[in-house]
Amino acid sequence: MANIPYKTYLTEAEVPTKWYNVRADMKKKPAPLVNPGTGKPCTAEELEHVFCADLVKQELDDTTPYFDIPTEILDFYRMFRPSPLIRAYFLEKALGTPAKIYYKFEGNNTSGSHKLNSAVAQAYYAKKQGLTGVTTETGAGQWGTALSMACAFFGLDCRVYMVKCSYEQKPFRREVMRTYGGTVTPSPSMTTEVGKKINAEHPGTTGSLGCAISEAVEAAVTTPGYRYVLGSVLNQVLLHQSIIGLEAKAAFDKLGVKPDVIIGCAGGGSNLGGLISPFMGEKLRGEADYRIVAVEPASCPSFTRGTYAYDFCDTGRICPLAKMYTIGADFIPSASHAGGLRFHGMSSTLSELYDQKLMEAISVKQTDVFAAAQQFARTEGILPAPESSHAIRAAIDEALKCKAEGKEETILFGLTGTGYFDMTAYQAFNDGKMGDYIPTDAEIAQALTKLPKLG
Amino acid sequence: MANIPYKTYLTEAEVPTKWYNVRADMKKKPAPLVNPGTGKPCTAEELEHVFCADLVKQELDDTTPYFDIPTEILDFYRMFRPSPLIRAYFLEKALGTPAKIYYKFEGNNTSGSHKLNSAVAQAYYAKKQGLTGVTTETGAGQWGTALSMACAFFGLDCRVYMVKCSYEQKPFRREVMRTYGGTVTPSPSMTTEVGKKINAEHPGTTGSLGCAISEAVEAAVTTPGYRYVLGSVLNQVLLHQSIIGLEAKAAFDKLGVKPDVIIGCAGGGSNLGGLISPFMGEKLRGEADYRIVAVEPASCPSFTRGTYAYDFCDTGRICPLAKMYTIGADFIPSASHAGGLRFHGMSSTLSELYDQKLMEAISVKQTDVFAAAQQFARTEGILPAPESSHAIRAAIDEALKCKAEGKEETILFGLTGTGYFDMTAYQAFNDGKMGDYIPTDAEIAQALTKLPKLG
Numbered sequence: 047m048a049n050i051p052y053k054t055y056l057t058e059a060e061v062p063t064k065w066y067n068v069r070a071d072m073k074k075k076p077a078p079l080v081n082p083g084t085g086k087p088c089t090a091e092e093l094e095h096v097f098c099a100d101l102v103k104q105e106l107d108d109t110t111p112y113f114d115i116p117t118e119i120l121d122f123y124r125m126f127r128p129s130p131l132i133r134a135y136f137l138e139k140a141l142g143t144p145a146k147i148y149y150k151f152e153g154n155n156t157s158g159s160h161k162l163n164s165a166v167a168q169a170y171y172a173k174k175q176g177l178t179g180v181t182t183e184t185g186a187g188q189w190g191t192a193l194s195m196a197c198a199f200f201g202l203d204c205r206v207y208m209v210k211c212s213y214e215q216k217p218f219r220r221e222v223m224r225t226y227g228g229t230v231t232p233s234p235s236m237t238t239e240v241g242k243k244i245n246a247e248h249p250g251t252t253g254s255l256g257c258a259i260s261e262a263v264e265a266a267v268t269t270p271g272y273r274y275v276l277g278s279v280l281n282q283v284l285l286h287q288s289i290i291g292l293e294a295k296a297a298f299d300k301l302g303v304k305p306d307v308i309i310g311c312a313g314g315g316s317n318l319g320g321l322i323s324p325f326m327g328e329k330l331r332g333e334a335d336y337r338i339v340a341v342e343p344a345s346c347p348s349f350t351r352g353t354y355a356y357d358f359c360d361t362g363r364i365c366p367l368a369k370m371y372t373i374g375a376d377f378i379p380s381a382s383h384a385g386g387l388r389f390h391g392m393s394s395t396l397s398e399l400y401d402q403k404l405m406e407a408i409s410v411k412q413t414d415v416f417a418a419a420q421q422f423a424r425t426e427g428i429l430p431a432p433e434s435s436h437a438i439r440a441a442i443d444e445a446l447k448c449k450a451e452g453k454e455e456t457i458l459f460g461l462t463g464t465g466y467f468d469m470t471a472y473q474a475f476n477d478g479k480m481g482d483y484i485p486t487d488a489e490i491a492q493a494l495t496k497l498p499k500l501g
Numbered sequence: 502m503a504n505i506p507y508k509t510y511l512t513e514a515e516v517p518t519k520w521y522n523v524r525a526d527m528k529k530k531p532a533p534l535v536n537p538g539t540g541k542p543c544t545a546e547e548l549e550h551v552f553c554a555d556l557v558k559q560e561l562d563d564t565t566p567y568f569d570i571p572t573e574i575l576d577f578y579r580m581f582r583p584s585p586l587i588r589a590y591f592l593e594k595a596l597g598t599p600a601k602i603y604y605k606f607e608g609n610n611t612s613g614s615h616k617l618n619s620a621v622a623q624a625y626y627a628k629k630q631g632l633t634g635v636t637t638e639t640g641a642g643q644w645g646t647a648l649s650m651a652c653a654f655f656g657l658d659c660r661v662y663m664v665k666c667s668y669e670q671k672p673f674r675r676e677v678m679r680t681y682g683g684t685v686t687p688s689p690s691m692t693t694e695v696g697k698k699i700n701a702e703h704p705g706t707t708g709s710l711g712c713a714i715s716e717a718v719e720a721a722v723t724t725p726g727y728r729y730v731l732g733s734v735l736n737q738v739l740l741h742q743s744i745i746g747l748e749a750k751a752a753f754d755k756l757g758v759k760p761d762v763i764i765g766c767a768g769g770g771s772n773l774g775g776l777i778s779p780f781m782g783e784k785l786r787g788e789a790d791y792r793i794v795a796v797e798p799a800s801c802p803s804f805t806r807g808t809y810a811y812d813f814c815d816t817g818r819i820c821p822l823a824k825m826y827t828i829g830a831d832f833i834p835s836a837s838h839a840g841g842l843r844f845h846g847m848s849s850t851l852s853e854l855y856d857q858k859l860m861e862a863i864s865v866k867q868t869d870v871f872a873a874a875q876q877f878a879r880t881e882g883i884l885p886a887p888e889s890s891h892a893i894r895a896a897i898d899e900a901l902k903c904k905a906e907g908k909e910e911t912i913l914f915g916l917t918g919t920g921y922f923d924m925t926a927y928q929a930f931n932d933g934k935m936g937d938y939i940p941t942d943a944e945i946a947q948a949l950t951k952l953p954k955l956g
Contacts, residue, residue: 051513052579058506124507125591125882136580136654154609156884156919198879199591218673218924224931225878423680424653427580429611464611466921469673476679 050146053130054297061128062292063115065285067104068323069395070111071330074402076281076394077369079105080356085500088366095267096274100171104282111327113285115167116174122166122199126155127289131297132461136425138445145448147441148305149461150294150321151428156222157192159431159463160317161277164286165189168275169196169204178271179203183233183258185212185388187219188431188463189277194228205272207233207261210253219467233258240264240364255388256375259360278314279359279368279393287320294458295324305336305458307444311436312340312349312407315393321460322405329404338405339444340396341436343415344484346379348372348392349400349407351490356500357391367498370397373485374493380483387433390493410439411482416475418442419465431463432471508585509752516583517747518570520740522559523778524850525566526785529857531736531849532824534560535811540955543821551718553728555626559737566782568740570622571629577621577654581610582744586752587916591880593900600903602896603760604916605749605776606883611677612647614886614918615772616732619741620644623730624651624659633726634658638688638713640667640843642674643886643918644732649683660727662688662716666707674922688713695719695819710843711830714815733769734814734823734848742775749913750779760791760913762899766891767795767804767862770848776915777860784859793860794899795851796891798870799939801834803827803847804855804862806945811955812846822953825852828940829948835938842888845948865894866937871930873897874920886918887926 069075078087093102104113115123134147152160172180179202184190190206197204206228213220213232220230233253234241238261244251251257266274277283298305308325310318318340328334340349348371358375359365372391379388392400399405412432419435421442422428430438441459448455465472474480524530533542548557559568570578589602607615627635634657639645645661652659661683668675668687675685688708689696693716699706706712721729732738753760763780765773773795783789795804803826811822813830827846834843847855854860867887874890876897877883885893896914903910920927929935 053513055510058508122882156878156882156921158921195882199882217928218921221924221928221931222884222921225875225884225927227879420680423611424682427577427611427650427654429677429680466611466613466673466677469676472680473672473676476676 050133053132056128064112066288066323069108071327075108076398079366098171098273101282119170140425141445143445143449144454145445146456148458151461153464159188161189161192164283165192165196167286169200173200180275181205181262181266182275183207183262185209185255191222194223194226198226204228206230207258233261238264256360278316283316284319287316288323290320291323306455307337307457309339309437309440309459312342313387314389315396317462340407341440342409343387344409344411347409350409368394373490376496377493415439429465431465434462505588511583519567521743521778524563526782530563531853534821551729553626553630556737595880598900598904599909600900601911603913606916608919614643616644616647619738620647620651622741624655628655635730636660636717636721637730638662638717640664640710646677649678649681653681659683661685662713664708688716693719711815733771738771739774742771743778745775746778761910762792762912764794764892764895764914767797768842769844770851772917795862796895797864798842799864799866802864805864823849828945831951832948870894884920886920889917
């Protein structure tokens with residue numbers, strides 16, 4: 047443990063003060079959001095009915111490389127940033143690998159994940175616009191928790207539509223949100239038209255993310271002074287999450303180290319997009335080369351088994367269309383415990399980068415993921431979130447490959463969060479009762495038959 | 502936010518490499534542990550039947566001021582230490598106080614509290630002695646979690662007796678321990694003689710900490726290659742926990758700041774003793790002066806309403822006697838949610854310091870504590886443990902007093918951990934269903950009639 051410290055923290059003076067917009071360096075830009083009614087790209091005006099004005103600007107801007115982070119957001123970031131870049135000495139030793147493994151740990155905050163990076167930004171712009179509050183949906187609860195924390199800080203009302211089965215099965219996440227002043231409504235509820243309709247058509251339903259999105263959007267557009275916010279997929283979210291990669295890059299530069307492989311778990315793409323941004327920027331500008339690997343669950347494999355096409359972001363089919371790798375908005379993933387990775391599609395930016403073969407993708411099975419999570423917890427001391435553990439699995443496999451081949455690669459992976467609210471999943475694993483579900487080709491093909499037809 | 506950063510981290514080179522033993526600087530030493538059979542101070546030989554030999558040495562040594570921290574422990578500390586010293590700018594602003602508030606945050610590790618500081622030390626010495634494993638009890642689960650993590654790291658078997666009602670009501674803590682390879686047995690169990698006896702005498706009992714201690718001690722002394730370990734009260738634990746205060750002091754020195762008041766929550770005394778150690782040392786040596794304030798729950802007020810006498814540490818009355826402020830080993834605290842502060846007595850070292858009027862003590866009510874916890878969470882972004890929130894309450898009250906009196910005091914408090922596994926208590930508070938329980942004088946007097954008679 048000599049030259050490289052176990053943990054590297056940037057000083058407050060070294061912390062990045064601008065977000066990086068990777069789209070600015072892409073020659074072929076990601077495809078725009080499309081209005082399903084007109085079949086044409088969404089205008090700022092259309093989007094501003096749903097989203098905050100400043101966030102719409104960020105969403106549509108694919109030429110400005112850097113955005114100043116407002117002082118109020120930098121102040122909030124001080125509460126949980128900079129996050130440490132950690133050299134996984136103990137994991138390396140346990141694996142007996144010549145590889146050097148680093149991870150950027152985003153879990154040291156009460157929301158338990160990287161989601162807070164964008165939540166605070168979105169809450170700030172909502173407050174700046176003079177809004178009263180924001181609405182959102184949450185499944186597993188990480189995003190809703192992060193948003194509640196950010197709204198408490200800025201004195202903004204926060205209304206979270208939480209998938210009913212999660213609301214009932216995960217009362218602790220719900221209580222964290224309530225402690226931060228968030229209003230949590232089980233979805234489908236009787237507080238929106240779409241909720242009433244779904245309750246009438248499906249009595250006793252326990253809800254879905256698609257339904258919760260529909261309710262949150264309806265609540266935002268029908269309540270004066272409110273807008274809807276989303277924690278992944280969107281370009282603005284990747285922009286805010288670039289802070290992860292920028293800090294990691296700054297820490298590596300400080301150490302005089304250059305990673306060979308960068309690995310991140312991928313659901314909607316918020317963490318992966320943020321982690322790889324500045325590295326991908328160097329790659330796009332021809333300044334450096336890195337292998338970049340997206341890791342998705344075998345139960346919901348949009349990159350590895352999906353198709354690149356325009357699709358709805360929500361199962362309720364009320365949101366704009368995005369061009370993305372998708373296994374179909376109608377695809378219902380199995381009740382995988384990695385709730386944050388159960389999205390049927392992938393960020394348009396990442397989809398375009400993948401289509402240009404600037405990054406790779408692999409999928410991993412849930413039981414293999416939890417085996418990696420357990421090994422990581424026991425050696426590195428952090429109990430990881432199931433989502434993050436997909437990246438751990440891939441990093442361990444890469445390090446073992448290095449061992450077999452005698453290669454001294456430097457590996458970076460994103461450890462997006464902690465699993466403290468995911469102990470039901472760990473219990474299933476500890477009890478040997480966890481299974482794997484891998485969709486058949488026919489199931490994916492069936493879901494893809496319902497892709498929207500454009501033009 | 503100019504001169505003083507929001508968070509101060511020591512560099513790895515600045516991290517303390519020795520523990521500090523405050524007893525070495527006490528002219529009048531804490532009273533020794535006494536064998537209830539002989540009425541005489543426990544010998545090393547007697548204690549080594551129960552505890553690891555190196556830990557017995559630390560327990561009995563009240564003259565050596567510094568102990569080198571073994572390299573293996575320093576390596577483990579790197580995984581979660583140094584912990585940050587945080588300037589509570591946002592809380593200060595919310596309170597409108599001229600006081601400067603700092604807190605030393607020990608919750609950024611998977612055990613969720615400072616308990617890991619001593620758990621790793623105790624596991625290390627057990628391994629060094631060539632033991633197979635250790636036994637312990639846990640109530641709320643923080644200590645059991647910390648010990649499981651430490652044992653996983655050193656490849657040591659870890660057997661935790663968990664109070665049965667907690668085992669059933671807090672399955673998530675249990676699963677964290679299992680994930681780290683710990684064996685968790687609901688107590689009273691049928692695996693020990695004392696457990697069988699209690700089950701026979703009290704069919705259907707949900708257990709108590711006293712009973713779990715008895716089972717853990719029996720399991721240790723009857724299983725070859727095992728010893729018993731304890732997470733608080735003992736001198737050795739305060740020694741290991743001195744790392745908290747030493748880091749805090751080093752960070753203050755780096756900033757050129759001297760605290761006026763130091764505040765810590767107090768149950769058995771592990772956190773408070775560790776936090777104040779080096780400051781108390783300066784005070785004992787006449788080098789500096791500080792106000793030092795212990796904060797205990799009004800439901801279990803050993804300092805503020807107890808008596809200073811020899812008493813049993815366990816309700817099962819099988820452990821050595823300790824001289825301490827106690828409200829009686831027979832006192833059953835109400836079902837307060839701050840599980841870690843429900844101990845009837847207080848560390849002998851802290852008791853002696855308090856008796857010498859070198860520190861103050863106050864008690865606070867649970868509902869006031871959770872109001873402080875909520876305010877802290879919403880302003881500083883960290884959801885605190887109920888135990889830690891006792892110190893937050895006192896720090897806020899002190900800061901408000903400064904506001905009323907126009908005083909610019911510098912306040913330091915210990916934030917021992919996070920409340921992620923305490924959401925049932927937060928839910929009761931959020932729902933307005935939390936109560937306060939304050940024992941009557943008659944109840945305490947009754948429990949104190951059963952103090953053991955010595956000599």
